[in-house]
Amino acid sequence: MSNKPTHKTSSGELAGFVRLNEGIKGVVLIAFQINIMALNAILLAHRAGEVALGFGVISKELRSLSVELTGLMQELSNDAYLAVNLISDLLRQERRYRLLKKATDLVANPSPALRDVMVRREEEFSLITHRVRDVRLRLLDRLEDARKLCQFGTAISRSAKIEAAYGREYGRALAEVSQEFDQKIQNILPSIEALCTGMQRR
């Protein structure tokens, strides 16, 4: 098999996608927390009235961001699931190929039909390998989207801090909320970076 990875590399790849899925769960949890926090912030801004109009707009943006991030993570999770299926299939194919190859090597004069079987196996293997590569590229694209989204989140959470300063008697409460926004967003970014690095390394 040309471009045939070893069983060890496929197993490593499988473990990589399983880890990715675990990382996604962590990001989804934080996105959910941002969503709830943003909802509370919108209500707080509503109570504060005119002094927190800007804060309210930013909170809505953060809420939209958390929804978008959750959707993106769901797509990533679907791709990771697809990749796990494909690699499981690849591992099965590798094993079958190994056993068929051993059988072919042991037979004194392998028939053309047997050679055809081996060629079909190699083609099938190559097809699945390409599909895994495509899924990995798509995952990287989505992770890049998630990173950009988080960078946007970082920028608007900082804007929230500025807006909180105009909150007069609500200033302290708004500042606390904006600080939490910033912390949550800062927690997501390393996770996304780690997921990107994990995928690029393969």
Add this chain to the structure above:
Amino acid sequence: MKTAQTIYQEGSHRWVVIARDPSKPNCVIDTNEYLVSREGDNLLTDPGGSEIFPAVFAALSTIVDPMSIRYLFASHQDPDIISSLGLWLECNPEIRCYVSRLWSSFIPHFGGDENSLVAIPDEGMGMPLGSGQIEYVPAHFLHSSGNFHLYDPDARILFSGDVGAALLPPEEDELFVRDFDKHIRHAEGFHRRWMGSTEAKLDWCERASRMKIDMLCPQHGSIYQGDDVMRFINWFAELPVGLSTFRHRR
């Protein structure tokens, strides 16, 4: 590598045993596969596990083109019996595998689907092979709850799956039983533990004693022939089996 040896031949009708693989990993139990061939119709009994597929395939190729195998018969569902099914189907997607109806939806975990698996009803069935006929004989609960043996009335050979099996030490792994009393010691523990039902055992012994059998061919161990066939049936009928013989140790 395993070797193929013809144990019966009458014109184009023959039985070949594929056995004894000195190069197999120690962790894998040794198995006997039998090729039943008649006028170009080739059937392989209990084709074995995936890991021994190359050895079976290569040994078979010294006798027939392995791609010409048209039928597989799985006496039951164990991995050492039929986990190579997917590999056989890779070689020939037209292969049909006969197995108890009980297992026809379990075995696809090894490969195959509703097209490649033919479910044998509990009461057994006949199947044409070349110009002759073979019979799938019920042997349920010996040891599997859906279990069959294969009888060839013209060759007077019964493929008996795990019944008659023996776990032989390497120095005594002859192909045919030579000294019944010595041999049967290696079969005793296996039968006591694996054959769970006295009722099923006696029913099988009664039916087998009425069949004309020149050779009783198990999936593990040596082949019984001549008087040793009846000796085995009588021995088995007397052997205590099942839970009453089992002492569970914690």
